[in-house]
Amino acid sequence: MTENKAAAQTLLLVESLKVLKNSRSQHETEETIQSLLKLDFEVPFCTSDVGEDLLRICVLRCEQCPSMATAPLKELIWLFQTSTENQINLSPTSIDLLVKFCLKRVLSGPIPQIIVSFHALGSLVYQNSHLLDSNWPALHEVLRRSLCDNEDVDSIRHSALKILQSLTIRRDKETGYLSASQVDAIVAMIIEGVIKKTNYADETLFCKIRVATMKTLLNLVNSDAVFQAEHMGYILGYLRHLTFYGFPGYASRPIKSFDLFPSPVCHQLPHIDMNELDGNRDKPVMRRSHGKKQNNRAQKSESTTQLDAQDDSDSSPSRKRYLPWTAADSSDADTSDPENAQDALTLNKRLRNMKAKVRQIAYDTIRMLLLTINKKERFGYLLNFLPQQSSPALRSTEHTLVLSMLKDPDARVRSSSINVLKDFIANSKQYIILACESTHATSFTSISEVMASVITELHRAIHLALLAETLPLFQIPLLSCLSLLTNASPYNRLRASIVMDMIGDLRKILTSKFEQVRVAALTCLGGFAAYQPRHTEIIRCLGLDSDHWLEVYCSSQLLGPEIEANSVRVEILQTLTAFVSNHFNYCIEVFGEIYVPVLESVLVDPFGPIRIHGMKLVTALANKIADSSSTENELVMKLGKSMWQETLFQRGLIQKCIFPPAEGESDRTPHEVRECQVLRRETFTALAEIGSVMWDNLPHSNQKFCICALLTHAKATTDDVALAAIRTLGIFCTYDGTAFDTILLQDVGEMCVHLLGKRINLSLKQKVSWTLSNVCFALWTLCKAESVRFLEEISPEFFNNLLRLSIVAYDDKDAVRVNALRAMGLLLGMVTESYMHKEIQLYKEAVRLLMETMALSSDKFFKAKWNACYAIGWILRNPTTRVLVNIDASLETLEHYLLECINLKVQIACISALDQLTEAHDLPVSVHTQAFSILLRKTSRVSEIQVSYKELKHLQSVKENLSLAVLNYLSKSDQEVFRCLPTLMTEYGECLEILLKDSLSNLDVKRTLEDFMKTPRATSSSQINKFIIEISEHMPEYSIFEAPE
Template sequence: MQHLTFQGSGISDRDCRCLRGVNHSNSDPVARLASRYMVGITKTGSGKTLSYLLPALMPIDEQSRLRRGDGPIALILAPTRELAQQIKQVTDDFGRAIKIKNICLFGGSAKRRSSYLVLDEADQMLALKSNGSTFTTTAHAAYRTSDSDFSESESSRAQIDRHKLSKLRLTALTLVSTIAQTVEKKVMFGYWHALFPDESRTPATVSLLNCVLKDPSPKCRIAAIQAISFMVYKSKPFLIQAESGKKASVSFTPFSVALGNMITEMYEMITQALADESDYSVLTQILKCLTVFIQATPFHRLKRGIVTKFVRFVRILTRHKDPTIKVGALMVMGFLISVSEMTPEIADIVGIPKTEITNKSSETRKKNTTEALSVQFDDEEEELMQSDEELESAVQTPDAPEGEASSSSGPKMSWLLQIALENLGVTINQYKVATPSVVMPVRMECLQVLSAMASHYSLLADHLLLVAAALKNSFNDAIPEIKLYAGRVLDLIGHAINTSLLVKVTIDPDELNTSVDFWVTMLPIVTEQIQDIQQNASLRGICCDALGNLGVHVFEKLPRDRQIVLVSLLTGCTFDEDSGVSSAAVRALSVYILFPSLRDNICYIENTIEAILRIMKDPNVAARVKASWSLGNITDALVLNSSDPSVEKVSDAMMKAILEAAIVAAGDNDKVRCNSVRTVGNMLRMLKVEHFSQSVWLELCQKSVEKLVQNILSSNNVKVKWNACYAIGNVMRNDLMFSEGSRIDWQKQIFPAICQIVINSNNFKVRINASAALSVINVRSHYGIYFVTVWSSLLKALEQSDNLVDYNEYKHRDNLQEQLCLSLSHFLRLASKEDLPAMAGELLPLFDAVQQNWDRVVNRILPEKSAKLMEAHVKLQESARNPEVKSAVQMILKCFRNEGQGLYGF
């Protein structure tokens, strides 16, 4: 742009000289574009401030000398203290030459003196498991208390005194926060009774929450809220003990009940603070404190009504005009529906059906995956497809009249889901067209709420097309972070849809149609994101993960050409330069391999295996973790196919490559090993007679066994040990390992290792898997000389099951004792008459402990599992007829029976 001088612009020569004195010889860009209304954006120091000062300063310079009492001549209003000070500085520089005086007036206190800690994004910051580095701001804060901060002309002495007291309270509250961060949590918890109210609270009770309610200074209220947040966060392990008493006890109040009363009173006061607070910054901190408190509260042990009271106000704040408060309110609701133990009260508030609460368990994890995926589809059944136009019209169809989430004829929508969708630009109400929130954090928090709702699929099930519209808007957003969050939400919702279909014995056609429509809507935009190589690699990887959750029911309903497109797209992504994208793609392909239409496609299987083996060598650990999981999933499918003679098997060369890669990976990172040992077990289970005649396979078998034993005994990772025990159980399901594989004498390594784990492992879930692995053999001769040794180990494990090293294992104790008793009954059924005397000898020193735990299991075991115990009893009664072992059998029968209810309680 051409540089123009101030000459000829109407500015006097004297003013031009003054401008040159402050380094402005030529007119600046803002001055050249000056008009009545304008927006000027230029770099710092380019003359923006001076441009709008000149029209005021020039007439002042041209006026005659003022007399006392005249003025002020010009008034400049600025929105912030910092801008006002900047204007004063520029006026000083220019006005010094023409002898113009100015004064800067502002209120409040200086930013440098407002040094209080702000707790921001509690959900993300506290989830990082910080060891204290996050909370070090207050360690360096200094507070001035000198009288020089105020002059007598600015405020009266009473105001100065109030200011000093406010500073004193702020310093004291900051000190409490610092102590809460540095003092050990169990020591700090001992002072809760002095800092928080209980059921005897009165308006005069001294507590931190009283500061939140009554302190006149917003800074002090914020400091009090932050101190509460720190203390609650560090006290999570103790607050889990809280409960509400079912009836009042006059003589004695348990600690858990007293703690529950304290938590109830704290929620009462926080709710009151939500209702009364008018300062936006304080209100924001109250909401963030509430998110921390929700995570630490055992709502399922407390009386009903706590949540209802504060949600009444939070619900209003979700539509607040201030975006920061709106984000805080949505964050509170997101954490509330993510609690580990859902209560009927929370479900009623949000709209979760009660049936989902009762069914919410690990049912889906326990369900046999291969059974769930062995879904047979009629080839002649019409494929469920809708045109894009139909889907678009369905998305735009309103669900409810104005002011309501749904119409009387349509499904009811949760108020929280409605708010989230409206903020993401989905029109719910035909009388009110929704537009996406202009504030990025609001849109991001709404996506977080949707991801939390995915764990309660019934909230979304009837509104999947509206959710799809919201996700499409988010994928089209210009901000990359929004797209990334949308990809994560799609991944979670896809998993929820798949799980919902898998756990049902009979599939609802309407639910299946809606699920297919959802994916038909999303597939084009997801495919577009994956194919765009300029797109963020993390987003492309998440989209591949989402396709992995497509599910067998939806996949089989897609047209064949759409299936081929998906497989081709993911196969191409396995060659992507970014390891995150390639590993996500092979993971999705390994899931598809269990689908009926692809399970017997040997070309697809071998191509997928080759891609996995290539990525197993990637230097990125995260990529190797996904690849190792994928290889385990592939071998699960191969084991399933091995029992079907009509399915073509993979070549020996491919099997050898898989086993070699798994052996190498079994010595890798713990997260890689936990999947690789599963692959090793699957491969040894599939070995045939011809493999044992080749030295190369015998060598691989020996290495495989050594790796399994090494991971059982040497690894400190519980998941590695757990999977290694499972893998050994798979190995022993192959009868050829006991006949043809005897040349490598693998039993002398496996049995002592697994017996050691079943007795001594600190983790009860590992012991459960070890006990199950010891009972998979169905032929007595396969145990060989280790039969009595294994029997003795199981008895010792049952006797040791009451010794808890870690209290967290208590919840697994009953399952462990049940599995040990089932394994013992398995040995009683297989025992020969030669074994019984030795078995009785091993039982004798442990008789009392074993009998006690056996009786406990017999009284609570499910009927479908008790048949194995009955079979063992019948076998022992038959053996008792033999006089040679009668005394040994009688002692065993005396131990393994229920004296109180007859044999086994039947």
């Protein structure tokens, strides 16, 4: 039947086309168009080419007959453009012809004909908005007259807005879009023709006009259009008014002006980087995220899709995937009045729904508009939507976002307001932290006081909303808001009583049947557990000092007979990790009952993310055990042995995490393979936290397994796994016992040689060079402690390969060069003639590079400079390499950097280099005299150093290192080569005394000074005696030491 109908209509179409081509009569043309309007456009009967030819011929015939009515042809255009079975792909020439035809006399004639003209024009614009540049002036004029000059007919205004809505759709990145001037013109039309017109006879049509207006603005925002500042403030003020349009019990207030300005208190905000628009940091945060962040445009798209699918059908960029203009114009069909629904109750209900829809889209539009401006300005605008006073009298009367969140009867509006609040908290952390109540009256309201009131009100409101809402649609974003607010706010602004009640309510929410609600509740509890500094009421409410209820709950969900959802189990492990990281002293009490069984279970779980987060828990435990074991805590040592030896190694958990079972390896998906790689990386990270004490207590077989696994995977093709393995090996090389394991040091060194000889990425190369410098430091330790063994077990070939590798790495990026300089300095400081005599040119090249680095005048390479300064000290101390440098020139360079360099770490390195010379007794007296004179001159300049607060610790380090160096020289004044040094102290005694007073907080300085005062001397100069007497007089704590006669 349908096929017969389609064939008949196709035949009629062909005949009509012939008639139109040969027609010379207006009457015949009109009859033909009328016959075409009677066709069933739901049946496919027309190809794209035939349809295009038909419309072109019809337009030409109408233009030849000026008196001919245009409405039927416009209706025919509309029918073809909106038909899903007979869509026409128009050429640019045809589009231009049809648009110009539709724009002619569009505002003349009866209203029904005007509406038909707008429908035809809208269907063309909707399908071809990116091809209308040549028609923009005429189109703009028609739309401006419809919106701004039209005083009475709101249906025409609504139709014009629907065309604007279609015009602002961005098809794709490749096609062109509206220019900045066109965007400004559209926004100006909206302000003049919609926002400033406040009198509407029909509230239903009023709601439709508002919705179309806001969807047009959303289209502009999603297309990255830029709004002028004056337009932005006016639109936000208007949208703020709409957020309470139709709010029950709140009559609309007369508005003289919608102008909205950023809150004046935002001028008090500290300067942060405001030059760039918001990027990845502006993504709305739902929970703790460990994945990669999406870009800002993706966020906008995701946020916009939260509108109903029916509402968004008219803002789609592709007619092949979305409904045509008919659907675009029927987005309000659910709120239109059918013929048989005229009773007042039904009409009132629909009107309430339409008003709620206006409020919802108003919040969605506010949210998206604010993402287009910088953080500081956005923060100032958002303060206008939040309560800035804690007065109970204002809570129920002030039109704020919080009032919508708590009392709006429509669920969609409450959800949208919560999303706006969540974005505010997530993107204003650097301002929320400023909250502080004033203890005295001030002449103005400070930003800290405003934020204190805002935080208090938000905390109270979120708590009330959580008590009222039971659906996950609201509970999840509310819990996200609570987590963000807890992490960002000063604790004293959160009100301890509400925090305690909140934790109790969260405990109840953990029994929710919705897994995402449980996840969000655990995130909040983990946030409370991670709060620093720790607070007694939080510890008490979380049961850390009593029944450990939360840890018991976590353990039961992980180990219980009922299988919990994977997302909840992952969040449980993150919460336990937060407990360990911040409350380890309390976790010790249930370590064996909870944490050990949990590790035994999760590390063999079939779900990959569970094993990964279980290993992160191991990392947190290992870190805390290593820190506590350094203080010789016997209980912690016992727990560490239980975890590492009895649980992780004896049960084979570490082994399985590094080398998964081979069964089914060929059947693993790429995702499963990647999970194994990430688990291996986290295992190596956990091993890096084991600490020297726990490492030394491991059985030799376990140590050997770890070293072999690390060396194997350090050469892996997966960069993050290789980087974790190399980093762990580098940390192992810093352990005290490792310095005497020459086999390990040579294996790690050869691994570094192998990797740096390959093409690897920069981050991996940087970590390899860091590990190389640690190997060299371990060799330095071995050389100082057991020089004979060092010469026997470290071959010249290996030693020279390390130096050659360091020279090669020096030519790389700065991050690699810094480590290469450290390695070169250490190797040159311990080299002997037996290593150097065959490769003398190699060592000369290394010294040349060090001296070049010292001579760099740029301030960019401070880290390279201070490593070079350390290296010069080691070279001058070593008689073997001393002959390769100019001693006088080296001392002059050290003096220059010590007295003139603005970087304090470079000064510390220079002091250390000069201090190294005290061990070189074979240097001439003139060298020691010059070095000591440089140090004394520095003591007179220390008081002139001006630093910021962040550099105070470095300034203190300069004073302490300088004090130790001077005392080290003076303590050797009875030796022949140093005997003339005290005579240089005549004019620096007072400066040196002040320096020592400032440095006595350091135990090393205090101990060195005590030893210096107590030690008897065979010969003592008058300057030394005078110095000791002055110290005894001005530092009473040292008066018990008798000055020598």
